[in-house]
Amino acid sequence: MGKEESPKTTRRTTRSSAVATPSKNVVEETNASSSQPPTLSDLVLGEERESFSLDDLLSSFPGRRNQIQELLQLLGPRNSPMLPIFVYGGTSTGKTSMVLETFRHLKRPFVYSSCLSCYNPRILFESVLNQLFLHRKNAVNGYSSAKRCESPSDFVNFLREALVSVLANLEGNSGKLSSKRSGKANGNMIYLIFDNLERVRGWEKGSTILPLLFNLYDILKMPEVALIFISSASPDTYYSSMGYVEPIPIYLPDYTQDDLQQIFLRNQANKKLYASFLSVVLRPFCRITRRVDELSPAFSLLFTKYCEPVTNLGVVPNKELNQRLFHYFRPHVAPSLNEIFKVSSHPSTEVEVRETKGKGSTRKFGDCEDDQLDFHMPTSAKYLLISAFLASRNPATLDASLFDSTGGSNSRKRRRKASEKSMEQKETAEQELLLNPGTFPMERLLAIFQCIASVGEGSLDEEEEGYDGLGIRNGNGGLMSDVLLQLSSLCSANFIVTGGSCPLEGSTRYRSTVSEDMVLKVARSIKFPLSKYIYR
Numbered sequence: 082m083g084k085e086e087s088p089k090t091t092r093r094t095t096r097s098s099a100v101a102t103p104s105k106n107v108v109e110e111t112n113a114s115s116s117q118p119p120t121l122s123d124l125v126l127g128e129e130r131e132s133f134s135l136d137d138l139l140s141s142f143p144g145r146r147n148q149i150q151e152l153l154q155l156l157g158p159r160n161s162p163m164l165p166i167f168v169y170g171g172t173s174t175g176k177t178s179m180v181l182e183t184f185r186h187l188k189r190p191f192v193y194s195s196c197l198s199c200y201n202p203r204i205l206f207e208s209v210l211n212q213l214f215l216h217r218k219n220a221v222n223g224y225s226s227a228k229r230c231e232s233p234s235d236f237v238n239f240l241r242e243a244l245v246s247v248l249a250n251l252e253g254n255s256g257k258l259s260s261k262r263s264g265k266a267n268g269n270m271i272y273l274i275f276d277n278l279e280r281v282r283g284w285e286k287g288s289t290i291l292p293l294l295f296n297l298y299d300i301l302k303m304p305e306v307a308l309i310f311i312s313s314a315s316p317d318t319y320y321s322s323m324g325y326v327e328p329i330p331i332y333l334p335d336y337t338q339d340d341l342q343q344i345f346l347r348n349q350a351n352k353k354l355y356a357s358f359l360s361v362v363l364r365p366f367c368r369i370t371r372r373v374d375e376l377s378p379a380f381s382l383l384f385t386k387y388c389e390p391v392t393n394l395g396v397v398p399n400k401e402l403n404q405r406l407f408h409y410f411r412p413h414v415a416p417s418l419n420e421i422f423k424v425s426s427h428p429s430t431e432v433e434v435r436e437t438k439g440k441g442s443t444r445k446f447g448d449c450e451d452d453q454l455d456f457h458m459p460t461s462a463k464y465l466l467i468s469a470f471l472a473s474r475n476p477a478t479l480d481a482s483l484f485d486s487t488g489g490s491n492s493r494k495r496r497r498k499a500s501e502k503s504m505e506q507k508e509t510a511e512q513e514l515l516l517n518p519g520t521f522p523m524e525r526l527l528a529i530f531q532c533i534a535s536v537g538e539g540s541l542d543e544e545e546e547g548y549d550g551l552g553i554r555n556g557n558g559g560l561m562s563d564v565l566l567q568l569s570s571l572c573s574a575n576f577i578v579t580g581g582s583c584p585l586e587g588s589t590r591y592r593s594t595v596s597e598d599m600v601l602k603v604a605r606s607i608k609f610p611l612s613k614y615i616y617r
């Protein structure tokens with residue numbers, strides 16, 4: 082019998098299973114199949130006797146040690162009141178899992194509602210209340226909620242009522258009896274977690290619900306009630322001087338390649354074999370996406386392919402086996418890259434700006450006053466942004482020498498070529514810039530993109546060259562197929578604007594609007610050597 086089927090822990094186990102899988106849609110507050118009436122124990126994640134130490138927690142989240150420690154520090158020792166917390170970062174950066182697993186470790190009672198599955202205010206309110214009232218929808222009660230909320234004020238009233246009742250029963254609030262009733266709950270605080278908060282902005286009544294949620298801390302004035310918001314949009318996209326206490330932000334940056342290496346190696350039976358697989362796939366895939374939920378299914382399929390020639394899965398691969406596996410495996414990489422590129426090319430590229438902890442004014446794209454800014458966008462979109470900047474900034478006549486056949490990664494070759502440039506060519510370039518400041522046709526953008534997409538994170542190392550590369554540079558026709566979608570996202574975000582049309586051809590020309598500072602930061606985030614490609 083799977084853990085999910087255990088009646089006692091059904092709901093919480095369902096939550097924990099969400100942590101292990103990319104989909105969080107399974108995180109539901111109701112589980113109609115359970116016959117057991119819910120108890121206060123259901124407000125705690127994990128089995129009563131289960132030990133989930135801090136070491137377990139930290140080792141299950143490679144790349145998140147600092148953020149987990151930050152979170153633990155803000156949560157404080159048991160029974161300590163705290164200010165609201167705002168956990169944010171790009172998609173699939175582990176926000177939900179990190180928070181939920183931290184609660185599994187602490188064994189503190191909490192209520193979790195996702196604004197993704199609870200897709201309107203009433204469902205959200207009722208989800209919170211059902212959990213607090215220990216109410217489970219089922220056939221007997223006609224799948225009705227504990228309370229029906231017609232308005233935000235209904236919610237606040239019922240919420241207070243429910244919280245008072247839960248708190249009275251939590252350990253430490255009313256002596257021995259309650260300690261028995263509270264089961265495994267640790268402490269007398271209750272935490273309300275609202276996930277996928279960015280979704281609320283799209284709700285019809287989002288503009289009233291968001292202030293309500295942010296104001297809950299002030300409205301309730303209950304020190305035993307703590308609030309945690311989780312969002313893929315940054316705080317400055319919410320607060321517009323509404324007068325409430327701004328929650329304390331915890332930022333989860335995108336994973337580095339090293340983090341991803343640790344994440345994917347973590348549960349592998351044959352780490353050496355998996356490491357040899359990662360040495361082939363991680364870098365090219367990271368150029369396209371660093372989202373665990375996108376990489377995970379792609380890697381699991383590809384690893385099966387990678388292992389096909391291996392008869393003994395416990396084998397310790399040597400150089401010769403690595404070569405053999407690579408040659409067998411190579412044809413499968415490009416199609417998978419194309420697939421993932423399509424998936425990660427979201428039409429609504431969301432670019433967000435991180436503020437330094439707690440403070441700062443809302444910044445618009447293009448402003449770059451602060452070194453702490455972080456941009457959340459797919460890696461491929463970052464390359465596109467850099468390409469657009471270079472196309473706007475550099476004269477087209479120098480493209481050939483800047484982006485040579487090595488994708489520009491061979492600086493020795495480039496320097497030699499650059500030194501061969503005649504003064505005449507330079508003058509032409511300068512004239513061209515004067516005549517045509519910064520606009521470029523789509524073809525040029527695509528050509529630059531194609532060249533630089535193979536440069537980030539340094540040039541290909543010896544080993545990979547020995548493997549003859551993965552066909553990214555030469556075989557990425559498919560990779561480009563979705564670039565129009567990305568381009569339209571960047572245009573809607575005003576990163577790239579249309580800059581009139583060519584008088585001769587009548588085709589649309591584009592212009593990059595990003596500042597050099599900002600592009601430098603984007604480039605740094607993917608370790609792209611931007612300065613080598615800027616014409617001075």
Ligand SMILES: Nc1ncnc2c1ncn2[C@@H]1O[C@H](COP(=O)(O)OP(=O)(O)OP(=O)(O)O)[C@@H](O)[C@H]1O
Pocket residue numbers: 099100101102103104105141142143144145170171172173174175176177178179277313344373374
């Ligand atoms: N550091 C990590 N170690 C192990 N697994 C991770 C890590 N980060 C993310 N994951 C896995 O990636 C998947 C997505 O994580 P999660 O849902 O927590 O991200 P999220 O930031 O909340 O995503 P979203 O923005 O979609 O809400 C989960 O399966 C999770 O277990």
